[in-house]
Amino acid sequence: MIIAEDVAILPEGIAWGLLIAFSILWVFLGWFLGRKNKTAEDHMLAGRNVGLALATATAMATWVTANTTMTAPQLALQLGVWGMFGYSLGALGLILFAPLARRIRELMPHGFTSGDFIRLRFGKFTWRVFLVVSLIYAFGWLVSLAMAGGVLINALSGIDYRVGMTIILAVCVLYTLLGGLRAVIGTDFVQTIIIILGVAFIAWLTIDKVGFEAIHFNLMEERPELLNLLFPAAIMFLFNNLLFGVGEIFHSNVWWSRAFAFGRSVGFRAYLLAGLLWLPIPIVAGFVALATPALGINVPVADMVGPLVAAEVLGLTGAIVVFIVVFAALASSLDSLLAATSDLVTRDIYRGHIRKSASQHEQFRATKVIVVLLGLLTWAAASYRGELPIIGSLAAVLYFTGAFVASAIWPVVAGLYWRRANPTGAALSMIAGTTLGLVSYFVIGFYVAALVGAAVSLAVLVLFTWVAPRDFDWRSLAEAEPRDTAGARGGIR
Amino acid sequence: MTISAGALGTIVVIATSIATIAPILLITLFIRDWKRGRLW
Numbered sequence: 022m023i024i025a026e027d028v029a030i031l032p033e034g035i036a037w038g039l040l041i042a043f044s045i046l047w048v049f050l051g052w053f054l055g056r057k058n059k060t061a062e063d064h065m066l067a068g069r070n071v072g073l074a075l076a077t078a079t080a081m082a083t084w085v086t087a088n089t090t091m092t093a094p095q096l097a098l099q100l101g102v103w104g105m106f107g108y109s110l111g112a113l114g115l116i117l118f119a120p121l122a123r124r125i126r127e128l129m130p131h132g133f134t135s136g137d138f139i140r141l142r143f144g145k146f147t148w149r150v151f152l153v154v155s156l157i158y159a160f161g162w163l164v165s166l167a168m169a170g171g172v173l174i175n176a177l178s179g180i181d182y183r184v185g186m187t188i189i190l191a192v193c194v195l196y197t198l199l200g201g202l203r204a205v206i207g208t209d210f211v212q213t214i215i216i217i218l219g220v221a222f223i224a225w226l227t228i229d230k231v232g233f234e235a236i237h238f239n240l241m242e243e244r245p246e247l248l249n250l251l252f253p254a255a256i257m258f259l260f261n262n263l264l265f266g267v268g269e270i271f272h273s274n275v276w277w278s279r280a281f282a283f284g285r286s287v288g289f290r291a292y293l294l295a296g297l298l299w300l301p302i303p304i305v306a307g308f309v310a311l312a313t314p315a316l317g318i319n320v321p322v323a324d325m326v327g328p329l330v331a332a333e334v335l336g337l338t339g340a341i342v343v344f345i346v347v348f349a350a351l352a353s354s355l356d357s358l359l360a361a362t363s364d365l366v367t368r369d370i371y372r373g374h375i376r377k378s379a380s381q382h383e384q385f386r387a388t389k390v391i392v393v394l395l396g397l398l399t400w401a402a403a404s405y406r407g408e409l410p411i412i413g414s415l416a417a418v419l420y421f422t423g424a425f426v427a428s429a430i431w432p433v434v435a436g437l438y439w440r441r442a443n444p445t446g447a448a449l450s451m452i453a454g455t456t457l458g459l460v461s462y463f464v465i466g467f468y469v470a471a472l473v474g475a476a477v478s479l480a481v482l483v484l485f486t487w488v489a490p491r492d493f494d495w496r497s498l499a500e501a502e503p504r505d506t507a508g509a510r511g512g513i514r
Numbered sequence: 515m516t517i518s519a520g521a522l523g524t525i526v527v528i529a530t531s532i533a534t535i536a537p538i539l540l541i542t543l544f545i546r547d548w549k550r551g552r553l554w
Contacts, residue, residue, distance in 0.1 A: 072552040074543035081536075102517055109529075203554070210544065214537045221533040228526070237519035248516040284552070298536045301529030308526045 030332035031340040036178030039341065040185075043348050044192040047208055048199070051356075054207035055200020061381045064201035065133060065364050065388065066282040075206050076283045076291035081299050082209035082353035083275060084115060085216050090343075090350050091169055092419065093303040094310035094327035096258070098320065100468075101247030103255030105307030110259060111266030115296030118270045122280040122288035124437050128498045135277035135433075136369035141498050142436045143444035150448045151432070152369055154425045154455060155272055159362040160402070161422035162269075163395065166355050167403035173347045176325045177332065177340050186403050189348065193355040194396035197363075198389055202282055205356045212349040217302070219346035223331045223339060224305045230334050231312045239314035247311065258468035261423065265471035268426030271433045275361040309334075363391040423471035424458025428478040435482055440493050446485025454478030 058064045071079075089108070096104030129138060135155065140148040167186050174185025196204055240248050249255075270276045280288050309330045313320060316333050320326045328347070331339035367388045372379045379387070428451045435442035458474025547553045 068554055070554055072547040072554065074540060074547045075553060077543065078540050081540075102522065210540070213540060217533050217536050221530055224526070224530045224533070228523075228530070233519045233523035233526070237522060241516070245516065248522075250515045250517055298532070298539070301532045304526060304529040305533045308529075311522075 031177040033178050048196045050208045051196025051200040051204035055204040061385045067203040070284045071282050073287050076287050077294045078213040079206040079209040080295035082213040083357040084299050085302055086354040090306050090347050091327050093307035095323045097307035097310040098326050100255040100258055103259050105304050107259035107262040108303035109300050110263040112296045112300035114266035114270035115292050119289045119292035122292050125280040126288055132281050134365050134368045135274045143447045147444050147448035150451050154429050154451055158422045158425045163358055163399040164402045165419050167399050170351045176328050177344050190400050193352055197356045197359045198392050202360050205360050209353045212353040215349040216346050219342045220306050227309050227334050231315050235315045236312050243314040261468045261472045264427045264475045265423040268430045272429035274365040275357050278361045359392050363388050366391045420467035424474040425455050427471035427474035428454025431479045431482045441490035443485040443489050443491050446482045450478040450481035453481045
């Protein structure tokens with residue numbers, strides 16, 4: 022659904038000005054921060070010694086996506102208070118990943134990707150299944166972020182959906198290309214500050230201008246189910262979202278690459294702090310949607326509710342603040358995902374399957390080509406928003422991937438902590454969990470896909486390991502990498 | 515069973531307060547890391 026220009030809230034001239042100004046800022050920062058990259062490790066892992074402040078901010082910024090700032094209000098509008106509370110449980114993914122990040126760093130001091138771990142821990146078959154799951158998720162997330170960019174710009178300024186989406190995607194591809202993970206982490210810090218301040222500013226002004234009594238009264242009159250604490254679909258969503266968030270973080274190379282990149286004692290504290298600070302964000306961002314009945318706003322499409330409320334309450338200022346916040350949120354996640362996915366494709370597809378003898382210099386060049394290709398693929402898919410059966414709304418795209426990611430939770434956890442976990446069981450648990458999760462997505466609803474995927478995956482993995490346990494030597498994870506690391510040091514200069 | 519206006523307000527105000535403090539905390543950590551030479 023495209024909003025016509027006559028209902029746009031932000032004048033097109035201002036929107037273009039903001040787009041150009043922030044595009045220049047992000048690209049400059051990306052170039053500036055990445056200019057000292059000398060090796061593949063610098064480019065892919067920012068030198069492996071990121072401090073607590075930058076580490077916490079990048080974890081937060083990556084997890085506060087445009088989906089958080091736009092889908093949280095959408096879910097509050099559809100599922101009420103449990104919609105925003107459920108979304109905030111996504112923070113548990115960050116918090117629970119904190120001990121995993123520490124263990125990953127200990128077990129694989131020279132690791133590069135989550136794929137490296139699965140290959141070394143479970144063998145090639147499980148690795149390939151994992152790559153399919155991980156890449157489908159990464160692509161789904163990329164498309165949903167690009168769509169969010171186009172939707173925002175169109176909703177606020179009337180600029181064509183495809184034009185806005187193209188600009189945001191191109192800017193992120195460019196600065197990720199220039200600076201690698203160092204640029205991504207550095208810009209994430211600035212973007213985190215902008216996002217949180219903007220979201221809090223809109224919430225405080227909504228509270229001040231509308232008030233809780235008016236919001237509550239009007240909801241009771243028009244949408245009482247949104248205040249219902251026993252809303253069955255919403256409670257199901259709450260647990261589903263918890264597992265979805267955990268699955269996203271546990272398996273995705275976005276978070277693994279950071280675990281490898283953070284300083285040795287930083288990972289645990291950074292993920293824990295980021296989770297605690299992220300927890301309130303979906304509530305703050307989602308709550309404004311509950312003000313729509315009190316404000317008498319007609320919401321044409323659910324995923325536009327956040328920007329519409331902000332613009333209604335704050336006028337031009339609100340539209341500008343939302344525009345900047347979502348642009349920052351989009352960039353902070355898109356760059357992370359582009360960088361981490363290109364690393365995964367480079368290491369696990371290009372080097373792992375196509376050119377096994379690729380030098381570090383060749384991998385470095387391949388990473389850059391793959392960033393551009395990922396950007397083009399994402400652009401092509403996001404261009405067809407609403408014209409394909411699955412790519413309908415932001416939430417639909419996001420939760421479609423829920424079945425995939427939730428089925429990867431237990432193989433990752435078992436791989437890190439359960440010495441006797443069965444490798445074939447790990448592969449089949451992902452296949453069965455994803456399959457039944459997708460069935461439940463279409464038969465029951467988006468809010469159960471992750472729940473079913475995780476439950477089936479756990480059952481299959483436990484069953485296989487119980488029947489045929491396999492021993493594993495943790496030291497082999499650390500021993501297998503020095504060969505690669507030696508290449509990294511001698512290769513790219 | 516519906517949530518009351520008071521409970522909703524309390525939760526949202528607490529959440530918004532934490533979100534307001536978060537940038538200050540991050541900037542403080544940044545300055546500390548910078549002074550110690552531990553940004554990267």
